[in-house]
Amino acid sequence: MSTYDVITAEQLKARLDAGEKPVMIDVREPEEVAQGMIEGAIHIPMGQIPDRLHEIPQGEVIFICRSGNRSGKVCEYLSMLGHGKPVNLAGGMLAWARLP
Numbered sequence: 001m002s003t004y005d006v007i008t009a010e011q012l013k014a015r016l017d018a019g020e021k022p023v024m025i026d027v028r029e030p031e032e033v034a035q036g037m038i039e040g041a042i043h044i045p046m047g048q049i050p051d052r053l054h055e056i057p058q059g060e061v062i063f064i065c066r067s068g069n070r071s072g073k074v075c076e077y078l079s080m081l082g083h084g085k086p087v088n089l090a091g092g093m094l095a096w097a098r099l100p
Contacts, residue, residue, distance in 0.1 A: 004075035005087045007062060009095040016040075024062045027074050028093070032066060038096060046070050049077065058084045068092040 015022060016038075024041040026033055033043050041064060044052050061084055063071035068091050075086035089096070 004072075004079045005085070006090045007087050008090050009099055012038075012062065012089060012096075013099055022060060022062050023057055024064060024089075025056065026064045027071050028065050032093075036093075038064060038093075046074055049074055053081075053083060056084060060085045060087055062087045062089055064089045064096075065092045067094050 012022075012024075021040060024038055026037050026041045026043050027046040027049065028043075029045055030043075037043065042055075044055065046065070049056075056078070061078075063074050063086055065071040065074075068088055071092060072088045075088045078084060078086040
């Protein structure tokens with residue numbers, strides 16, 4: 001069974017506020033990211049992940065989508081391949097938008 005880590009929006013915000021610069025990849029579609037992304041995130045739509053594996057570092061990478069579902073599937077896929085250390089943003093941009 002493939003496994004991956006999960007980070008909450010609060011945990012990610014705390015890391016960013018502390019000056020950390022984690023690698024973040026937003027896997028939403030272009031029309032979704034046009035509504036806003038987390039500053040510093042890279043945009044690679046979910047459907048392009050297999051063809052763009054070479055762009056994804058082997059270390060920790062936080063994956064972001066609208067609700068955490070698609071990014072979770074990307075994390076499962078990368079974990080199955082043994083590629084890097086994928087981390088899913090729980091609740092996705094919906095959780096991020098609820099932060100104070």
